[in-house]
Amino acid sequence: MQARDNQAQLSARLQSRYDVVVCGAGASGSVVARRLAENPDVQVLLLEAGGSDEAEAVLDPALWPTNLGSERDWGFQAEPNPHLNGRQLPLSMGKGLGGGSSINVAVWARGHRSDWDFFAAESGDPGWGYENVLDTYRRIEDWQGAPDPQYRGTGGPVWVQPAADPSPIATAMLEAAGEIGIPSFAHPNGRMMEGEGGAAISDLLVRNGRRHSLFRAYVRPWLGRPNLTVLTGALVRRVTFEGRRATGVEFLRDGRVMTVSAGTEVVLSLGAIQTPKVLMHSGIGDHEDLARVGIPLLQHLPGVGRNFQDHVSFGCTWEYAEPIAPRNSGSEATLYWKSRPGLDAPDLLFCQVEFPVPSDRTAARGVPAHGWTMFAGLAQPASRGRLCLRTADPTAPLAVEANFLSDPADMATARACVELCRALGNAQAFRPFVRGEAMPGDLTGEALDEYVRDAAVTYWHQSGTARMGRDAMSVVDGTLKVHGVDGLRVADGSIMPRVTTGNTQAPCAIIGERAAAMIRQAHGL
Numbered sequence: 279m280q281a282r283d284n285q286a287q288l289s290a291r292l293q294s295r296y297d298v299v300v301c302g303a304g305a306s307g308s309v310v311a312r313r314l315a316e317n318p319d320v321q322v323l324l325l326e327a328g329g330s331d332e333a334e335a336v337l338d339p340a341l342w343p344t345n346l347g348s349e350r351d352w353g354f355q356a357e358p359n360p361h362l363n364g365r366q367l368p369l370s371m372g373k374g375l376g377g378g379s380s381i382n383v384a385v386w387a388r389g390h391r392s393d394w395d396f397f398a399a400e401s402g403d404p405g406w407g408y409e410n411v412l413d414t415y416r417r418i419e420d421w422q423g424a425p426d427p428q429y430r431g432t433g434g435p436v437w438v439q440p441a442a443d444p445s446p447i448a449t450a451m452l453e454a455a456g457e458i459g460i461p462s463f464a465h466p467n468g469r470m471m472e473g474e475g476g477a478a479i480s481d482l483l484v485r486n487g488r489r490h491s492l493f494r495a496y497v498r499p500w501l502g503r504p505n506l507t508v509l510t511g512a513l514v515r516r517v518t519f520e521g522r523r524a525t526g527v528e529f530l531r532d533g534r535v536m537t538v539s540a541g542t543e544v545v546l547s548l549g550a551i552q553t554p555k556v557l558m559h560s561g562i563g564d565h566e567d568l569a570r571v572g573i574p575l576l577q578h579l580p581g582v583g584r585n586f587q588d589h590v591s592f593g594c595t596w597e598y599a600e601p602i603a604p605r606n607s608g609s610e611a612t613l614y615w616k617s618r619p620g621l622d623a624p625d626l627l628f629c630q631v632e633f634p635v636p637s638d639r640t641a642a643r644g645v646p647a648h649g650w651t652m653f654a655g656l657a658q659p660a661s662r663g664r665l666c667l668r669t670a671d672p673t674a675p676l677a678v679e680a681n682f683l684s685d686p687a688d689m690a691t692a693r694a695c696v697e698l699c700r701a702l703g704n705a706q707a708f709r710p711f712v713r714g715e716a717m718p719g720d721l722t723g724e725a726l727d728e729y730v731r732d733a734a735v736t737y738w739h740q741s742g743t744a745r746m747g748r749d750a751m752s753v754v755d756g757t758l759k760v761h762g763v764d765g766l767r768v769a770d771g772s773i774m775p776r777v778t779t780g781n782t783q784a785p786c787a788i789i790g791e792r793a794a795a796m797i798r799q800a801h802g803l
């Protein structure tokens with residue numbers, strides 16, 4: 279109550295100036311705001327377009343599907359894609375305190391050693407490398423599983439636990455993996471992600487049966503502080519500048535356009551679709567794209583909105599012999615493996631879902647009333663998409679050309695992915711639980727390709743659209759500062775040079791941690 283009263287008062291008496299304005303209270307923004315507000319001398323404003331996370335659909339991890347298409351979902355939709363038989367995929371993203379971490383499947387997956395070493399190579403900063411990031415993960419976790427001090431930490435803000443009392447269908451998956459020569463691990467966030475992959479019971483951000491989002495882990499315990507203001511219902515439209523220095527942001531609240539200034543920095547943590555959008559509306563982007571819609575150029579950065587990546591997956595479904603109720607978030611086992619032997623890191627990502635999840639198209643093939651689906655996906659897709667403004671109006675939606683499967687290499691990997699998934703799902707270990715394979719069945723050649731195009735859906739891991747690097751197509755440098763301007767950083771999934779091998783909220787927490795540390799260091803905070 280004290281926290282609520284404090285926030286009511288702080289919001290009612292908004293200041294015209296804060297030290298740092300963090301835009302977006304999602305996976306990364308929650309971390310940035312909390313870490314900066316740990317210094318009582320720093321005044322932090324956290325702006326969020328959506329609302330509260332006090333809803334059963336957020337707090338009960340099993341209810342995550344009910345948020346899709348609700349007011350807690352931005353409801354983005356990709357353009358029609360010729361590589362998916364013309365389909366337009368919905369690209370949900372979380373809207374409200376916690377962002378994606380309030381509506382997601384709660385899986386905690388750190389990424390592969392090679393992802394972080396790639397980030398370090400792209401940025402030229404070894405601080406992004408695996409060993410340093412592993413240290414940070416140990417520091418921020420409050421790990422509830424069997425002690426493993428080499429990889430897991432305790433006492434940090436992020437409560438992580440192995441799925442409690444997992445369904446027999448989840449443990450069957452580990453046995454099935456063993457049958458086809460894939461090793462199992464005690465947990466998925468250590469040695470398993472340093473080599474060729476493996477299978478494990480998933481780690482979840484669930485505490486006492488309730489979702490423990492990154493907002494709840496980081497910001498909620500800080501809501502009673504006088505130097506952190508969390509303002510919901512505030513839609514950021516653009517960053518304001520004086521010359522080349524970011525001075526604050528313009529936002530829409532209760533139908534009014536308001537501005538607030540940032541004495542030290544502005545941080546964009548709006549997610550991989552809205553961050554590049556706001557950059558472009560602020561005059562930062564490709565000069566021709568901006569000229570086309572009539573936005574005056576501040577900084578030519580042709581990489582803004584390019585390099586769009588996501589994990590695309592193809593659901594394969596088995597019918598239960600007798601119904602088995604989903605447990606936890608309904609996804610309790612995970613598997614990473616390689617589509618071909620020569621790779622030194624996994625390029626396939628599997629999450630078991632304990633109920634049928636057809637696509638809009640595969641639904642017509644006959645979905646069993648009770649069954650389980652493997653989200654069998656590409657962990658390192660080669661296809662790249664892009665985002666394009668349609669108009670200069672910051673409240674108008676933009677075009678998302680996701681371009682899934684546009685690179686032929688992805689189609690070849692997708693075939694291997696479905697084949698491996700079928701070998702796994704048809705293994706002996708599942709026999710006691712299933713009546714049989716519902717889809718796709720034994721398809722080859724064009725029929726298999728057709729299934730892949732019809733079944734493709736997103737894992738909702740949008741990233742890469744303001745990527746970190748040192749070349750002309752990069753948008754931020756290794757300290758996450760936007761190239762060519764001052765006082766503006768990006769901290770969210772947009773900065774990933776490539777999507778991490780696995781679910782993306784844990785890497786977004788690392789991005790938030792590093793952003794906050796670099797801001798504090800730069801300004802002696």
Ligand SMILES: Cc1cc2nc3c(=O)[nH]c(=O)nc-3n(C[C@H](O)[C@H](O)[C@H](O)COP(=O)(O)OP(=O)(O)OC[C@H]3O[C@@H](n4cnc5c(N)ncnc54)[C@H](O)[C@@H]3O)c2cc1C
Binds near residue numbers: 307374515
């Ligand atoms: C249905 C679903 C399931 C998923 N499952 C998992 C999973 O199990 N495990 C996992 O690791 N990852 C999962 N993800 C992905 C994960 O949640 C995201 O990768 C992560 O949340 C991205 O963090 P972010 O900080 O980049 O952006 P977000 O978490 O999306 O945060 C962006 C925030 O900015 C706000 N915002 C956007 N535009 C504006 C604006 N103009 N003004 C003000 N505020 C704005 C948004 O409302 C949001 O709160 C899932 C995502 C979804 C949607």
